[in-house]
Amino acid sequence: xxxxxxxxxxxxxxxLLLLSACRMSDKGYDTGAISWGDSYDETxxxxxxxxxxxxxxxxxxxxxxxxxxxxxxxxxxxSPVMARDAVLANWASLNNVALRTWEFMNYxxxxxxxxxxxLAITAALAPDPSGxxxxxxxxxxxxxxxxxxxxxxxxxxxxxxxxxxxxxxxxISLLRESCRAIAGQLRExxxxxxxxxxxxxxxxxxxxxVTGPDDEDLxxxxxxxxxxxxxxxNQGLISAYDLAMANYDxxxxxxxxxxxxxxxxxxxxxxxxxxxxxxxxxxxxxxxxGVGVGSAGSYHDALMxxxxxxxxxxxxxxxxxxxxxxIFTDRxxxxxxxxxxxxxxxxxxxxxxxxxxxxxxxxxTDPREIEPQHLAPNDAMVFQQHLSSCAPxxxxxxxxxxxxxxxxxxxxxxxxxxxxxxxxxxxxxxxRRLFWKGEAIFDYAEALKAHKAHGASSTExxxxxxxxxxxxxxxxxxxxxxxxxVEVRQVMSVLAP
Numbered sequence: 001x002x003x004x005x006x007x008x009x010x011x012x013x014x015x016l017l018l019l020s021a022c023r024m025s026d027k028g029y030d031t032g033a034i035s036w037g038d039s040y041d042e043t044x045x046x047x048x049x050x051x052x053x054x055x056x057x058x059x060x061x062x063x064x065x066x067x068x069x070x071x072x073x074x075x076x077x078x079s080p081v082m083a084r085d086a087v088l089a090n091w092a093s094l095n096n097v098a099l100r101t102w103e104f105m106n107y108x109x110x111x112x113x114x115x116x117x118x119l120a121i122t123a124a125l126a127p128d129p130s131g132x133x134x135x136x137x138x139x140x141x142x143x144x145x146x147x148x149x150x151x152x153x154x155x156x157x158x159x160x161x162x163x164x165x166x167x168x169x170x171x172i173s174l175l176r177e178s179c180r181a182i183a184g185q186l187r188e189x190x191x192x193x194x195x196x197x198x199x200x201x202x203x204x205x206x207x208x209x210v211t212g213p214d215d216e217d218l219x220x221x222x223x224x225x226x227x228x229x230x231x232x233x234n235q236g237l238i239s240a241y242d243l244a245m246a247n248y249d250x251x252x253x254x255x256x257x258x259x260x261x262x263x264x265x266x267x268x269x270x271x272x273x274x275x276x277x278x279x280x281x282x283x284x285x286x287x288x289x290g291v292g293v294g295s296a297g298s299y300h301d302a303l304m305x306x307x308x309x310x311x312x313x314x315x316x317x318x319x320x321x322x323x324x325x326x327i328f329t330d331r332x333x334x335x336x337x338x339x340x341x342x343x344x345x346x347x348x349x350x351x352x353x354x355x356x357x358x359x360x361x362x363x364x365t366d367p368r369e370i371e372p373q374h375l376a377p378n379d380a381m382v383f384q385q386h387l388s389s390c391a392p393x394x395x396x397x398x399x400x401x402x403x404x405x406x407x408x409x410x411x412x413x414x415x416x417x418x419x420x421x422x423x424x425x426x427x428x429x430x431x432r433r434l435f436w437k438g439e440a441i442f443d444y445a446e447a448l449k450a451h452k453a454h455g456a457s458s459t460e461x462x463x464x465x466x467x468x469x470x471x472x473x474x475x476x477x478x479x480x481x482x483x484x485x486v487e488v489r490q491v492m493s494v495l496a497p
Contacts, residue, residue: 044301046099046449050362052369053355059390065349068370069140069363071381075314075335076100077107078292078301083448085319086296087491094452098301102361104445105382108484110434112143112380119144119340119375121403121420124435125427129470134392135356138427139435140347140383142405144339147377149185152333153411156191156252157182159205160240162260164198164231167293171261172227174293174318178259179222181328182336188212191252193243194221197236198229207247233260233303244286250411253337255313259291262300285413287338287374288313295319312341312374334376340407340416342372343381350399350424352391359384359442375407384442398423436474437485443468444488451495462497 053067082097112122120143128135161175186192192215194205204221240256248254288311290304296319308315314335318324327335344367355363360383364370375381389395402421409416422430447464454460472492476485 044096044098046452047361049101049358049360050364051355051358052362052364052366054365059352061351061391061394063351065351065353067347067349067355067363067365068367069345069347069358069360069383069385070370070373071102071105071360071383075106075289075316075376075379076305076308077103078305078315078317079103080107080445081317081319081323082296082299082301084487084491085317087494089296093297094448096297096299096301097452098305099445099449099452100305100361101359101442101445101449104441105359105384105438108437108441108488110141110380110382110438112141112434114143114146114378117145118416119343119405119407119418121405121418122434123401123403123420123422123427124430124432125401125424126432126435127428128386129467132388134352134389136387136389137435137439138383138385138387139438140345140381140385140403141434142343142345142375142381144375144377144379147333147337147339149333152187152253152337152377154187154189154249154252155336156244156247156249156254157193157336158240158244158247158256159192159194160236160256160258161194161196161225162198162231162233162236162258163196163225163227163229165228166231166261167227171294172225174320174324175259175291176222176225177321177324178291178293178318178328179225180219181324182257182332183210183215183218183222184213185329185332186210186213186215186218191247191249192218193240193247194218195236195239195243196225197232197239198227199232200229201232201235201239203239203243206243231260237307241286248286250285253410254286255289255336256286256311257289257291257336258304258307259293260304261294261298262292262302262304285341287311289335290315292317293319314376331378334378337377338374338410339377339379340375341410341413343375343405343407344370344372345381345383346404346406347385348402348404349387350389350394350401352389352394353387354390355385356388357384357386357442357446359438359445372407374410382438384438395424398425400424401427433478436471436477437479437482439471440468440475440485440488443471444492447492448495456495456497461495465492465495465497468492 079100086097122141124139126137128137190210192208196202244256288308290308292299292304305315316327400423404419406417447468450461450464
């Protein structure tokens with residue numbers, strides 16, 4: 001263990017005493033069934049991109065436009081799974097599903113060409129289908145290297161498991177299935193610890209060096225998990241971080257895996273205290289992954305989203321055995337490993353441009369307003385931005401667009417950078433296969449928001465559905481066998497006006 005980590009442990013010990021549990025206040029979740037055609041009020045608020053870019057009161061056709069853009073963490077992807085499950089399982093309402101467009105871009109796959117090392121940048125451009133002069137759509141992809149399961153970094157994992165009474169039935173079953181799926185992907189020498197929590201905490205495993213996939217001692221611990229008592233989430237996290245720090249290794253991916261239905265009912269109800277704790281440990285490279293289990297109607301999403309956002313890790317939702325396999329077998333490296341820390345993206349545009357719609361979490365003309373995000377191996381950050389120019393005549397000069405990406409190495413923390421540049425005409429001629437898939441996914445998420453907010457018979461949803469249908473048709477023509485697009489159409493066919 002490095003001296004830096006040792007000193008952090010001493011400092012953190014006193015700080016941990018100040019941190020306490022939290023819970024989202026009762027939102028009054030309504031699980032009563034309603035028909036998809038009904039109009040209803042929102043229960044859980046959706047999240048829109050944060051725009052802190054300087055407004056353009058007058059057309060500035062001389063100054064280059066410099067924008068800093070950010071997704072949420074590239075592995076946060078609860079929203080699309082909850083939305084799909086809510087619709088296709090006929091649970092009958094999107095009321096309790098927080099719809100975050102950037103999580104749809106994270107969840108669905110984009111097979112950009114991958115770099116041998118570092119990060120690669122891809123971009124494409126098309127005129128906006130609206131036909132409005134000066135209106136365009138741009139896609140940006142930031143891609144990490146491919147890493148096989150055999151070549152991934154060794155891991156120090158700590159399971160922080162909710163075994164409270166609310167986890168009874170399906171949630172505790174999905175928790176066990178998730179743990180078993182992860183156990184099946186481990187390699188000899190990976191270190192695993194486990195703490196369970198309800199009203200109190202219990203260290204079930206401490207620094208187990210597994211023998212390989214499906215280690216017998218680990219499976220025995222998983223099979224013995226049961227649910228009872230209250231929910232002291234914060235103390236469960238504190239115990240988990242203690243174990244993670246005790247086994248901290250500069251040469252490993254150090255991660256806490258929090259699995260819960262998202263509720264905490266013991267202690268002070270202030271979610272920011274838990275978030276502060278997660279962020280404290282992230283300063284030493286201990287990443288937090290949140291796994292929500294249960295149904296789209298019962299899962300408390302906001303707490304897990306906040307904690308994992310501060311802990312710089314993925315937030316995923318597991319509502320079925322199939323999703324357990326998809327996340328913890330097929331995408332295990334993507335959700336547990338880290339390729340690049342603190343990724344920031346800068347977009348330089350010709351004068352006169354501004355963003356009118358954005359798939360990411362935030363954008364600004366001030367880099368201090370933007371929170372850098374981590375990127376996993378086998379993964380991509382994908383941005384769809386709708387642009388409008390007050391000076392479209394400048395495009396006749398075929399100006400240049402540049403994209404700069406800065407990041408830190410996941411293990412050494414050394415700073416790195418990459419730049420992509422292309423002329424306007426080159427971007428218009430770029431391959432649009434993944435461009436239209438990105439636009440279809442973007443419009444799908446926005447249509448779900450319109451349905452949720454205004455109802456199936458509303459003008460707002462009808463217009464959003466039409467925009468999605470146009471992008472979906474373009475994407476399907478270029479990607480006829482794409483299973484993601486098949487899934488999106490299946491969900492939208494249920495909601496069709």
